[in-house]
Amino acid sequence: MDSAEENEMLKLLFQYQHGFIISKIMFTACELGIFDLLLESRDTLSSAAIAARLGTSHMGMKRLLEACVGLKLLKMERKSNEGFYGNTDLGNLCLAKSSPKSQYYYMKFYSEFTYPNFQYLADAVREGKPQVQPAYVTPAKDIFASMYSSDEGVQRFSNAMDSAWSLYGQEMMSAFDLSCFPVVCDLGGGSGALAKEYISLYPNATVTIFDLPKVVKTAKKQFVSSEECKISFQDGDFFKDPVPEADLYILARIFHDWDDNTCMQLLTKVHKACKPGGGLLLLEVALNEDRSGPLEAHIRSIMMLLFTTGRERTLSEYNALLSAGGFKEIQFKKRSFYSAVLGRK
Ligand SMILES: C[S@@+](CC[C@H](N)C(=O)[O-])C[C@H]1O[C@@H](n2cnc3c(N)ncnc32)[C@H](O)[C@@H]1O
Missing domain, CATH: 3.40.50.150 (Vaccinia Virus protein VP39)
Known part of the structure; x- marks a missing residue:
């Protein structure tokens, strides 16, 4: 293997190692309402304005916005040495809640249900059976019994499923x-x-x-x-x-x-x-x-x-x-x- 091939291999390793952090950055930006605010405002906004409108710390918001620009979920233009943020087409089309092709509710379901449950993947492989939470606490008949234990759970799953058909x-x-x-x-x-x-x-x-x-x-x-x-x-x-x-x-x-x-x-x-x-x-x-x-x-x-x-x-x-x-x-x-x-x- 030459050094260029090794570099490519290590890039792939980095990407896989951090895939779940990339997901969580996108889920968090959805959850905080960044894409909705930027779609509604029609104009680019500074990090300070976004933080103030969404009620977050400025420092935390600026860090998240920069990461979203790196992931091409947002774009940034500089005006008098200050960054102004707007949605990319992907942000507008798929991540803002009001878009007809929005995947917002799919992101919400992944963030709240799928993401935390993935810590049990090794158990599922070892045992060869599902590990639906809170199955350990109250044994559920199947995933639907578990997800549908509250009206909110029914709604969250239905909304997530519908998102796919809008695309x-x-x-x-x-x-x-x-x-x-x-x-x-x-x-x-x-x-x-x-x-x-x-x-x-x-x-x-x-x-x-x-x-x-x-x-x-x-x-x-x-x-x-x-x-x-x-x-x-x-x-x-x-x-x-x-x-x-x-x-x-x-x-x-x-x-x-x-x-x-x-x-x-x-x-x-x-x-x-x-x-x-x-x-x-x-x-x-x-x-x-x-x-x-x-x-x-x-x-x-x-x-x-x-x-x-x-x-x-x-x-x-x-x-x-x-x-x-x-x-x-x-x-x-x-x-x-x-x-x-x-x-x-
Ligand atoms: C993965 S979802 C797919 C939903 C929908 N077909 C779609 O593609 O968006 C599975 C669906 O099957 C329903 N389901 C599961 N078990 C069922 C049962 N025993 N009888 C009727 N529907 C059931 C669930 O409530 C859920 O709506």
Whole structure:
């Protein structure tokens, strides 16, 4: 190895070693409201003005702002020897709360729930089972029982899940022509972000969102859509209760929460309920066939190890599951982040 190669290797080591600090810098800037303030103010602001408006120390704020400039979340221009800060496009688009594509609530969920729980990753690897907190204190049935122990927990998770569809919902709903499926059921559909995307593409369709009672209760209270009459909610447990009859079942980020046997249980039930000629659409982050990546699939699969009994899978593994569940004509579409798998009854 020459010294240039060694330098490159050490840069990679530094980046990996400090990845969690980089996350926390971004989460903290979101939490303190820096991106919101800078989006609203429309003009760049000095560190002293930002600290005063957000009620923080000047010294701490200046340090955080400089780090955010280094990470390209903010930009800084000098005017009469003083730094003035503004959002970069990334800050405006993804980190300010009011942006339609905001990932603010995803950051909040990662900061408050995912980040502290990651200290138990070694335990999850040693024991080969999830380490959901506070599972050690009050054994929880699964991650949802743990996260949904308070209304705030339900809301926090739903908001986080919805954020992803503001970025990728449209491309995933248009991955296949689904116009032949007028009656749709989104199983584990949360607060309905994907259902809204479906209706905006297929205005003649109706979508029933089926989710756990606590999720449906919260979602109904908050649901705002011009398409309200086309989207309805039904509460229940998709393992225990009958699922609504439909032409198309959407299972978005559901299979990765469960092991193969549990997925088969759900698949068998959906196949029975599905109308002949109907379909099943899975949306997941797919692993490459040789399991070499992509990084987003490995990251999610590690999260599933820590929090659930599930995992991320290759498209061949989804193909095998759907075939075993009786679905035919299985097709795949890989998109920028998620993949879509469509099977027919
Ligand atoms: C990872 S989230 C995905 C949410 C949504 N499909 C999305 O992609 O944004 C899993 C969803 O499944 C729901 N869920 C978990 N267990 C369930 C069950 N037994 N019956 C019905 N829904 C369930 C959760 O409440 C949650 O909304």
